[in-house]
Amino acid sequence: MSTPTESIRSSFRRAGSAVRSVAGRVVDRPTEENNLAGFLFVIPNVVVFSVFLLGPILYAFVLSFQEWNLFLGTGKPAWTEVFGLRLPVGNYVEILQPLPWENNWASLRSPSFNLWWFAVRNTVAYTAVVVPVQIIGGFLVALALDSRIRGKKVYRAAYFLPVMLSAAASGVIWRWILSQNGVVNEFLRPVGLAYGWANSPNTALGALMLIGLWGGIGFNMILYLAGLQNIPDELYEAARIDGADGLDRIRHVTWPNLRNTHFFVTVLAIIGTFQVFGIALAFAEGGPARATTTVVVLIYETAFVKSSFGRASAMAFFLFAVVFVFSYYRYRIEQQDEVAY
Amino acid sequence: MARTTLDGVTKRFGDDIVAVDDLSLEIRDGEFLVLVGPSGCGKSTTLRTIAGLETVSEGEIRIDGRDVTDVKPKDRDIAMVFQNYALYPQKTVSGNMRFGLEMTTDLDDEEITRRVEEAAELLDITELLDRRPRALSGGQQQRVALGRAIVRNPAVFLMDEPLSNLDAKLRTQMRTELQELHGELEATTVYVTHDQTEAMTMGDRIAVLESGQLQQVGTPMEMYYEPANEFVATFIGSPSMNTLDATFDGEHLQLPGYTYELTEAQREALSADLGGDSVTLGVRPEDVVLADEPGPRTTEFVASIVEPMGSENVLHLRHEMGEIVATVSGGQRVREGDRVRVSLPVDHVHAFDGETGEAVFNRTRTEETAPGVVGTSTRSDGDTLADGAGETNTGDRP
Amino acid sequence: MARTTLDGVTKRFGDDIVAVDDLSLEIRDGEFLVLVGPSGCGKSTTLRTIAGLETVSEGEIRIDGRDVTDVKPKDRDIAMVFQNYALYPQKTVSGNMRFGLEMTTDLDDEEITRRVEEAAELLDITELLDRRPRALSGGQQQRVALGRAIVRNPAVFLMDEPLSNLDAKLRTQMRTELQELHGELEATTVYVTHDQTEAMTMGDRIAVLESGQLQQVGTPMEMYYEPANEFVATFIGSPSMNTLDATFDGEHLQLPGYTYELTEAQREALSADLGGDSVTLGVRPEDVVLADEPGPRTTEFVASIVEPMGSENVLHLRHEMGEIVATVSGGQRVREGDRVRVSLPVDHVHAFDGETGEAVFNRTRTEETAPGVVGTSTRSDGDTLADGAGETNTGDRP
Amino acid sequence: SGDGGGGTAGTGGGESTDGGSGETTTLTVASWGEGLEREIVTGILNDYEESTDGVKVKYQNTPNEQFYQNLQTQFAGGKEPDVFYMIADEAPQFMRNGALLGVGSELKDAEEYNFDDILDNLLEPFTYEGTVYGIPKDFTPVGLFYNTDHLETAGVSAPTTWSELRSALEAIGESTDVDFPMAVGSQPRNTLIQLIWQNGGNVLSEDGSEAVVGSQEAVEAMQFLNGLVEDDLAGIYGDDIEATWAPPAMGDGSISMAMTGAWSVSTLEQDYGDIYEATEVGMPTPEGGEKVTISFTTAWSASAKTNAPGASVDLIKALTNKEGMWEWASTGTALPSRQSLLDRDFYNDRPLLSGLGDLGDASRPMVFGPKTSTILDTIMNEAEAVLTGNKDPETAMTAAERQINEQL
Amino acid sequence: MSKSSYDYPGYERAGARYWSKTALLYGSITLGALLWSLPFWWMLSTALSANPTAGSVSLVPEQTTLANFEELFATQPVGRWFFNTIVFAGSVTAFNLVFDSLAGYALAKIEFVGREKLFLLFVATIMVPAMVTLIPVYILLSNLGWVNTYQGLIAPMIANPLGIFLLRQHFMNLPSSLGDAAKIDGCNEFQTFYKVYLPLAKPALATLGIYTFVTTWKNFEWPLIIASDESMYTLPVALFAVRNQYFTEWGLVMAAAAVIVLPVIVVFMSAQRYFIRGMTLSGMKG
Numbered sequence A: 001m002s003t004p005t006e007s008i009r010s011s012f013r014r015a016g017s018a019v020r021s022v023a024g025r026v027v028d029r030p031t032e033e034n035n036l037a038g039f040l041f042v043i044p045n046v047v048v049f050s051v052f053l054l055g056p057i058l059y060a061f062v063l064s065f066q067e068w069n070l071f072l073g074t075g076k077p078a079w080t081e082v083f084g085l086r087l088p089v090g091n092y093v094e095i096l097q098p099l100p101w102e103n104n105w106a107s108l109r110s111p112s113f114n115l116w117w118f119a120v121r122n123t124v125a126y127t128a129v130v131v132p133v134q135i136i137g138g139f140l141v142a143l144a145l146d147s148r149i150r151g152k153k154v155y156r157a158a159y160f161l162p163v164m165l166s167a168a169a170s171g172v173i174w175r176w177i178l179s180q181n182g183v184v185n186e187f188l189r190p191v192g193l194a195y196g197w198a199n200s201p202n203t204a205l206g207a208l209m210l211i212g213l214w215g216g217i218g219f220n221m222i223l224y225l226a227g228l229q230n231i232p233d234e235l236y237e238a239a240r241i242d243g244a245d246g247l248d249r250i251r252h253v254t255w256p257n258l259r260n261t262h263f264f265v266t267v268l269a270i271i272g273t274f275q276v277f278g279i280a281l282a283f284a285e286g287g288p289a290r291a292t293t294t295v296v297v298l299i300y301e302t303a304f305v306k307s308s309f310g311r312a313s314a315m316a317f318f319l320f321a322v323v324f325v326f327s328y329y330r331y332r333i334e335q336q337d338e339v340a341y
Numbered sequence B, C: 001m002a003r004t005t006l007d008g009v010t011k012r013f014g015d016d017i018v019a020v021d022d023l024s025l026e027i028r029d030g031e032f033l034v035l036v037g038p039s040g041c042g043k044s045t046t047l048r049t050i051a052g053l054e055t056v057s058e059g060e061i062r063i064d065g066r067d068v069t070d071v072k073p074k075d076r077d078i079a080m081v082f083q084n085y086a087l088y089p090q091k092t093v094s095g096n097m098r099f100g101l102e103m104t105t106d107l108d109d110e111e112i113t114r115r116v117e118e119a120a121e122l123l124d125i126t127e128l129l130d131r132r133p134r135a136l137s138g139g140q141q142q143r144v145a146l147g148r149a150i151v152r153n154p155a156v157f158l159m160d161e162p163l164s165n166l167d168a169k170l171r172t173q174m175r176t177e178l179q180e181l182h183g184e185l186e187a188t189t190v191y192v193t194h195d196q197t198e199a200m201t202m203g204d205r206i207a208v209l210e211s212g213q214l215q216q217v218g219t220p221m222e223m224y225y226e227p228a229n230e231f232v233a234t235f236i237g238s239p240s241m242n243t244l245d246a247t248f249d250g251e252h253l254q255l256p257g258y259t260y261e262l263t264e265a266q267r268e269a270l271s272a273d274l275g276g277d278s279v280t281l282g283v284r285p286e287d288v289v290l291a292d293e294p295g296p297r298t299t300e301f302v303a304s305i306v307e308p309m310g311s312e313n314v315l316h317l318r319h320e321m322g323e324i325v326a327t328v329s330g331g332q333r334v335r336e337g338d339r340v341r342v343s344l345p346v347d348h349v350h351a352f353d354g355e356t357g358e359a360v361f362n363r364t365r366t367e368e369t370a371p372g373v374v375g376t377s378t379r380s381d382g383d384t385l386a387d388g389a390g391e392t393n394t395g396d397r398p
Numbered sequence D: 001s002g003d004g005g006g007g008t009a010g011t012g013g014g015e016s017t018d019g020g021s022g023e024t025t026t027l028t029v030a031s032w033g034e035g036l037e038r039e040i041v042t043g044i045l046n047d048y049e050e051s052t053d054g055v056k057v058k059y060q061n062t063p064n065e066q067f068y069q070n071l072q073t074q075f076a077g078g079k080e081p082d083v084f085y086m087i088a089d090e091a092p093q094f095m096r097n098g099a100l101l102g103v104g105s106e107l108k109d110a111e112e113y114n115f116d117d118i119l120d121n122l123l124e125p126f127t128y129e130g131t132v133y134g135i136p137k138d139f140t141p142v143g144l145f146y147n148t149d150h151l152e153t154a155g156v157s158a159p160t161t162w163s164e165l166r167s168a169l170e171a172i173g174e175s176t177d178v179d180f181p182m183a184v185g186s187q188p189r190n191t192l193i194q195l196i197w198q199n200g201g202n203v204l205s206e207d208g209s210e211a212v213v214g215s216q217e218a219v220e221a222m223q224f225l226n227g228l229v230e231d232d233l234a235g236i237y238g239d240d241i242e243a244t245w246a247p248p249a250m251g252d253g254s255i256s257m258a259m260t261g262a263w264s265v266s267t268l269e270q271d272y273g274d275i276y277e278a279t280e281v282g283m284p285t286p287e288g289g290e291k292v293t294i295s296f297t298t299a300w301s302a303s304a305k306t307n308a309p310g311a312s313v314d315l316i317k318a319l320t321n322k323e324g325m326w327e328w329a330s331t332g333t334a335l336p337s338r339q340s341l342l343d344r345d346f347y348n349d350r351p352l353l354s355g356l357g358d359l360g361d362a363s364r365p366m367v368f369g370p371k372t373s374t375i376l377d378t379i380m381n382e383a384e385a386v387l388t389g390n391k392d393p394e395t396a397m398t399a400a401e402r403q404i405n406e407q408l
Numbered sequence E: 001m002s003k004s005s006y007d008y009p010g011y012e013r014a015g016a017r018y019w020s021k022t023a024l025l026y027g028s029i030t031l032g033a034l035l036w037s038l039p040f041w042w043m044l045s046t047a048l049s050a051n052p053t054a055g056s057v058s059l060v061p062e063q064t065t066l067a068n069f070e071e072l073f074a075t076q077p078v079g080r081w082f083f084n085t086i087v088f089a090g091s092v093t094a095f096n097l098v099f100d101s102l103a104g105y106a107l108a109k110i111e112f113v114g115r116e117k118l119f120l121l122f123v124a125t126i127m128v129p130a131m132v133t134l135i136p137v138y139i140l141l142s143n144l145g146w147v148n149t150y151q152g153l154i155a156p157m158i159a160n161p162l163g164i165f166l167l168r169q170h171f172m173n174l175p176s177s178l179g180d181a182a183k184i185d186g187c188n189e190f191q192t193f194y195k196v197y198l199p200l201a202k203p204a205l206a207t208l209g210i211y212t213f214v215t216t217w218k219n220f221e222w223p224l225i226i227a228s229d230e231s232m233y234t235l236p237v238a239l240f241a242v243r244n245q246y247f248t249e250w251g252l253v254m255a256a257a258a259v260i261v262l263p264v265i266v267v268f269m270s271a272q273r274y275f276i277r278g279m280t281l282s283g284m285k286g
């Protein structure tokens, strides 16, 4: 008898699935030749990447520990005392202080107390709504447009349109559409629901979410459309015989079998929403009353309106750390699963 | 009761492709029917119409007397085992097995768990219940797929080449397990395969399809000894039956360089049933006799290839009239290039109408009790060896 | 000359997995060597180290006397046929076949085209040359994969289960074609398979691997009649050799409810070579004899399952000492539940050391000229039937 | 060549050779503004280039929204233009960080320039520690534009006090079919600051060391403004009011009054002649309050790191001397920042512009030291919170005061 | 094969239910599509209106006029900008395809030291907000003397880890045995990549290509900063410059937006098939 892992390995190898065999091949010892080839293949990218992305990022990282005068290009370390130590982490301390509980969480409710935390709250709220809805929405649209309907191409293009419009244009357009006298209220007025959606702090973030969804669903749709092609028909048939109807099939077959797509989509969506910026700025410049100030908008303002580039960098790296930890964790889980194949 | 009846079932894809062509077939309650035929002959399609995964274009399907032609798969009281298992990758083994019950019945959790565990025990996969399919070997996945079908306790099992993805050893083992299972459950089973051994050993009856049309249905021995036509004759049995083109001159069969003498009965059958005068003479490799002595039905062949297989040697014999294959015991030596005297025993040959392929006469079926049989064990609970009790619904044998 | 030598080849993956373990093997020029073994035993890995697709961890590989251990695949003068064909989906059939020549030789277009067409003709795929792989059936793809290897006219062919994806009929056909091809090209070939029939019929010699270790290498008949150990004995042959646990009391073999009498030579071999006193008695299914008369080596079994296969019936026989399988001719009837008198012929049994599994003695190999052989055709150009001329490099038979 | 900012890497945008004569200096000039404004600017630049030996001028146009982001980035990269627009509220941080070139002393002494002619209150935002870093190219105070026809219909006279304003608006709301009687400024915070000033309050204390925007005067101003909005007497552009600025809104009669400035005049005149005829400008103040309003002003400044300080100052001179300034001011889109130009006959038959001009003395730019943008930002957000009903005026103004104090 | 979600008993023949379901499906996706493209129609309608303000524009302009477009094309050197945009989006796309497919391939198919770490590093940088690198990149480019040059415009956009991520995923899913076969057929690593795997990645390349092209084409912030000279402007930069300080000529702005987006829509529509198939293949097994 072969051990279970062996037989699994060989059974998948026979199935010819490359995903798995690649995952299973991690242990092979790289050779000199492979090292050279790998090096040559990645070198163009590594050069461009290091020079134009990694380098600047590291530079910004250094700046995040400085009070930097952007006009003169000079800076001095942002010294501060933390737990009795003198460290150049002034920008970081500055952003995070006071911690929200030190003002009875008020900074999460009103931007008047501490804008950073308020922006964090906005971002989290935005992400919490937009990411899942965007994913599910993209999934549903893909599901609908995957089936045998006429004019698929046009429908797909319609849903993909937002991706093609520039952020500036769509921000402005949406502001118009959602304004007191906009098209939306034209429909709502007769039922007495007309409201300044874009101009009220109560609804502006909601409106921004709407725009986020509008923009994201089309992109996710494309990714999901692709993922859907890979689900074996037999699974649907098995489910049909098992008595699963339409919705059950989606729940038990379609959805779980899009795991890889989900991963890709989720990572992109989270990164995308944490970076929601262009549209937010064009839509309401972070207002009204800071209602649409997300962390990235705040970073922008800090950098370019208040010219505190060091502080802005600190914010960005704090944000980065959070997103990275999250993504890395997901990636690890994903990897484990892949290896367990 | 789960008699399953196909009544004039036709399945067309588009306008041109007729995958199943006016198929009528009755599968008896508790029967294990094996569906065989060359690739693309419509085996899977037939199974899928029974399952309700495809609509039928014409005809009617009845399970247990009930017309299920327009009934959804889940309401047909069937379960299906797919060639590539089609297990839900995200569910554990027990999740896979429960699913059907959860969807179609109101059983409470406990009852479902009980049933799943019972089935798992039967299939010896109890320790695997919490694993996910990808952590299972092919054979284990196979058993889970079976378990998923079993727990539902359906009236009819449908299996589409369930063993074809397994390697030889595992396949043999699973085959035995499946047979035992069928013995225990006694559910009506329709089983598609392209494996000779499976077809011969597993089925109560075998149905042979070609180009969507039913060629013959009968017990394995019937199919073997009394094929309805040349197609069935060459399809069943491995190595295939040898066929030689001959002409019937009213007396003998004339082959190039060889005159084959017939018995009285054979002559009569040929005279009565033959359309033209061309006949295909068939003889199975194991019936080809290497004759010590020249005789009326012997002639000389040259061994072109000899394949020693250990237990037997397969000889490829060449002659003016064509090439035939003969199997001889592994202990008997023939060298490539040897001239061999071969006899085609008159009681072991088949004749088919050279034009229609219909069987004109088949070999006589002699069966004798094997030597060494000294009695019947009282422990026996097995069926008798299938002995022609089945019916054939096609083929007009003499 | 394309003698291929593996000298102490070890391949480790990571620190734990030893896929190939100190393997030494010499493949003769023009030889067709079949590599068999259970799944995961290192067959593919061995092949891939010969191909140069894997580096070896230790040892040396020589082709034609030249050390190629560190040579790139393309410079080894080999060609490989992959299990899943690995045809380039974007290229046409002829594109697939040309590619290797374009990359490795300076031949002009015309010459390449000529070679490709030649190979295509040989493989009967001339009309497919402009199609793309996905428009081909499995068997056709298989032939293209072969063609791709052939056109390069390499010193060594490496084939990794090239027929395993085909259905039974096509496989038989392709097997014959491959054999003919080898006959024509006479290139050294290493062929991995897990199919018994392929192993027995195709190979000049068979090498059996288990857990990365070479168990035995020899001609098919040697492997069949003179297995070096229990593993090889049960691995080669289908159905497998029956094994029964016995104890050697210096005189007889004692089995539960059965005393097996030995010949003088067998007794001596056992006394000389046995480690402890436990012996595994082996006998092949076709050597189990149903005996009319009781005799010194007969005992009664109960037939638990009878599988009629047409040409033969496979009997599963139960006894206190275990279950054995016997094959009898298809005409001989045994019913399930019958008590059967069985004899294990003394000259057809094998004995293995119960602890090490090493063969202590093997059956005597009797071979007689088959009846009906009347001479040798002058047309013959075949080899003689493999008759033990090969050597075995493991196994210490008495 | 393709690189406009000057070929050599390193310091400054201007490319010059200090020693050599006969070699050319390239000055890069950046501004925003399309159409007429751009034509005029480039016109002056061309004239300057032609009339000055050894100087070439390159022009960059950047949309207003992106202007300061770009400018800062260019500063960081040492690729900033030599001469550029500097809006009053951005000026403090540029000056504080030493980014700008002091131009005052040279221009004060310059012949034929008449530095003293420039309005003092407009120079103030561009003055830091006694040095003048930019010359205001134009300005416009914000006044209350009103449609006299509507006043007539409603039977009220032009309002001069807050309470008159309120009752006038109420009357107009009742007797006409305007959507909103009045529109507040393009940003509510502007109107708010103007009201605070009028009510005797301020944003920062005299010495600029602390915020006083939570004072009673400021809260009252907020309350007054909020009252107008709450009661639908005043509306906000782009939301309550369809149009995004005054001329189309006044022009199609959907509002009667608007807080706006000179930039509205020419469009009103060209596109809505009838309404233009009927429009007058004024500035109601609270009873006993101050007559004051806000103004917007933008200057021409130069980079401290320019390689050609002399040429840069020279160019600014050309852009802001009487002739240069008038070319732009004579379009009527803004008022000149020179008293002598304001006194020209041109304004005699332009009641709206001259009315705004009269407010010139009483107008102050919204500049509050180096933290101006942050302060304006804070006030805007708190004002928005009030106007959208999310905070009461007192809480909001106190919150604004606290936040500004934190920043100072 | 049968993607026959509808082809089974109990569906096709259950007429009423089938039709009501179909109607529901069409109804909802049509409604959704209309909602989704609403801003777009609105943009077009504004661009085609004579004198639009926010509330006055409905989805069908009362008076259709091409005046806005005419003004746009009359007053601006649209041709030059169009050229710049093509150069910008085109070369960014081209470089991305080349560099990312090389790196994606190596990360998927070549086992070299540090490949996992390198991949993680690439992916990690996707998450850093772009504006943080804006100033450092600008400083860098100005030190290189690349401000206001094509190379300055293009180079920083080439570093796009997202593309590497996507293509790596795709290559991972192509069978390794093809590479083995190629090696035996005499290919070195680059030939294996170029002659065997790259053609198979065509659809994924189309996917990435279109995505990159679209996002680069519409990018506004970056070219604006780096192109100080008008002759270096791209369409979005140039056309958004028509916005004015205090007020906006909406008709013109929307005409500009339309001019920017229309070419991309054409590209998307015509290449959609590859686009979706590209994603499909990247998940392909075997």
Ligand SMILES: Nc1ncnc2c1ncn2[C@@H]1O[C@H](COP(=O)(O)OP(=O)(O)OP(=O)(O)O)[C@@H](O)[C@H]1O
Pocket (backbone or CB within 6 Å): B013, B014, B017, B018, B019, B037, B038, B039, B040, B041, B042, B043, B044, B045, B046, B194, E001, E002
């Ligand atoms: N969905 C379909 N659309 C069109 N033709 C189909 C479809 N499904 C099957 N066919 C055709 O119907 C015929 C029968 O197919 P079927 O799958 O039943 O064959 P099979 O006997 O199961 O073959 P195999 O042994 O290869 O599985 C074939 O010619 C096939 O090409």
Ligand SMILES: Nc1ncnc2c1ncn2[C@@H]1O[C@H](COP(=O)(O)OP(=O)(O)OP(=O)(O)O)[C@@H](O)[C@H]1O
Pocket (backbone or CB within 6 Å): A005, A006, A009, A010, A011, A024, A025, A026, A027, A028, C013, C017, C018, C019, C037, C038, C039, C040, C041, C042, C043, C044, C045, C046, C194
């Ligand atoms: N790249 C690899 N990394 C790690 N282990 C491997 C790798 N390739 C093979 N192995 C392991 O090496 C052993 C031998 O594998 P190999 O593929 O040679 O088996 P095989 O005899 O070809 O089996 P099969 O009949 O299933 O093809 C197995 O245990 C397998 O798991």
Ligand SMILES: [Mg+2]
Pocket (backbone or CB within 6 Å): B043, B044, B045
């Ligand atoms: Mg099938």
Ligand SMILES: [Mg+2]
Pocket (backbone or CB within 6 Å): C043, C044, C045, C160
């Ligand atoms: Mg293998």
